[in-house]
Amino acid sequence: MKSTQEKRHELPYAGGPLKLRIPFIHYRLEYQDFIQGAILSCIPLGITAAMVKVLGIPLEIAVLMVVINNFFYLLHTSFGDPSISGWITAGIPLYISFLTGFDPGPERIQALIALQVLVGLIFLVFGLTGITRWIIKHFPVSMRSGILLGAGFASLMRVFDPGQPFIGKMPVAFSVAALTSFFILFSSRALKFRARSNLFTWVAGFGIAPGFIIGYCVGLLTGEIAPPSGVFDRIIIDAPFGEMLSSFSVMNVGMPSAGQWMAALSLAIVAYVLAFGDILVLETMIEDCNEARKDESIVFEVRRNHIITAIRNGVQGLFLPFLPLCGPQWTGGQALVVNRYKHSTPDQEPSYWGGATSIFWGMSLAMVFHPLVQIILPGKLIGFGLTLLIQGYLCIYLALTLCNTNVQRGIAGIMAAALVSANYTKLWGSAFWSGPTMALIVGAVLFFVLEYEKKEKKGISQAALSD
Structure with a gap:
């Protein structure tokens, strides 16, 4: 048990x-957050x-994989990382497009294994x-913006595609769910109501x-969502x-081929870049907690989070390949936990953990619990669609x-268009030349041609000015 003078404000461990x-030794379980988590189980099931x-x-x-993945989240908060972890959500449409470039069955599973392990x-x-901090500091803003913009467009294109099951099959239920969520999360009037x-x-x-x-209740009334069945089986x-x-x-299925490893490399890089923002948001939120509550020091280490x-x-990549991949933070869940902690007294919530x-x-x-899962599953597409919609926004x-x-802005827009338009078509007969690869190449070329300026040495610069 740690109890040093320099860490007197950090929760013992x-x-x-x-x-x-x-739990129950170093911190108590908080029933409010427990209930919030139970309600939000609709999101990962989506x-x-x-x-x-x-x-x-x-x-x-699929349900079993989601449950196992959720228990893996506890590795972070159990071993000193304050992250409310989640998926690398912004890239889900990109991963789906990448995987559909391979034949269904073992080949597609191998491609996902390659991507997640990379x-x-x-x-x-x-x-x-x-x-990591050096990369975050030096990665061009325009290229980072282009990847985020492309991922946002990819998410929204999937949501509003009539061929997809969101607007196409449940227009009333999904629209009501989306408008309600947007009002609660982003409306200025909602802030006044709060x-x-x-x-x-x-x-x-x-x-x-x-x-x-x-949205689920509306879907049941309109017939867009089938009533749950087998709830109490x-x-x-x-x-x-064993089957998994x-x-x-x-x-x-065996190890991926060399071609699959190569094809997944560029998308793996993009997935990591997409996680940059989550890391920055996590740091900011933890700093906000430390400012708001002086009774506890919450320590965030990028290295621990990454490992x-x-x-x-x-x-998970080797034994239960997980489509959304594993990311460093879930912004929505992080905001819920941080918000309650900040506005609680030490008596109300003794520790962030x-x-x-x-x-x-x-x-x-x-x-x-089977009954709860069976009740939620008929509306799983609403949960998944809302995740894509909010993520795109x-x-x-x-x-x-x-x-x-x-x-x-121009570089970001062109890079986003390259990412979305290429759509993982196998140019020149290779899956490597897909959306992420083309976007990174286009973005890098435009950055060095249009934006990059070599910094002159201070002495030379001053001499030039004096002349």
Whole structure:
């Protein structure tokens, strides 16, 4: 147990440098965050629709993969990383487009294994070497904006495509869910309601969950969503671990080919770049917590976050390939935990770690119970669609905010168009020449031609001015 003078404000922990914290020993579970997590279980379950369609995974195995992934989130808050972790959500449409370039079945699973393991290796290398901050500082703003803009467009194009099941199959239910969520999250009038109504503030604290519930009920009334069935068939969900490992892990499908590793490399780089923003947001939120609460010091280390994220991607990539990949932070969940912690007294919430861990205990345990899963599953497409819609909104908003000049905006726009338009068509017969590759090449060329200026040495610059 650590108890040094220099760390007197940091919550005690065991396990030496691993900073292991155990519930009921180092912190108490917070029932409010536990309940929020249980309600928000609709969000991770939303990805099962894409996993079934794109990867050909049976629904029971897809649900099991989501549950296991959620328990892996606890690695962060249990071992000293304050991140409310999640997916690398912005790239989901990009991953889907990439995977559809391979034949369904083992070849497509191998491509996902290659992608996720490469993402894990990138996190591991950058975490061990400590060069992440240097990359964030020097990666051109225009190129970062272009990737975010392209990912945002890709998300929204998928949502509004009539051939997709969001607007195409449930126009009323999804529109109501989307408008409700947008009002709660982004409306200036909603901010005024929060100041006047404690009830609205409480409801708004659940993020997109109220929009999901309202849209789900509307869908049941309009017939766009089928009523849940088999709710009480059993208490605990099926857990076909053997079938998952024997059919969809590297032990059965085999290691990816050299061509698949090469094809996935550029997209793995893009996925890491997309995670840059999450890392920056996480740092800012933790600093805000430390400013608001002087009774506890919350320590965020980029290296620790990267190593744990690398472990998640490596293990899951090999044994349960996970379509959305494993990212360093889930902004929506992070905001919920941070907001409640900041506005609580030490008596109301003694430690940040109680809320940060409770939200995932609530979410993970809720998904283990079959009745709750069966109730939520008919509306899973609403949860997935809302995730894409909100992510698209935020990506475009952040992309436009990053740019300071018209040159940067122009580069970002062209790079985004290259990313979306290439759409992972196998140019020259190779999957490597796909959207991410073309976007990175186009962005880099335009940056060096239009924006880059070599900094002159101070002495030379002053001499030139004097002449």
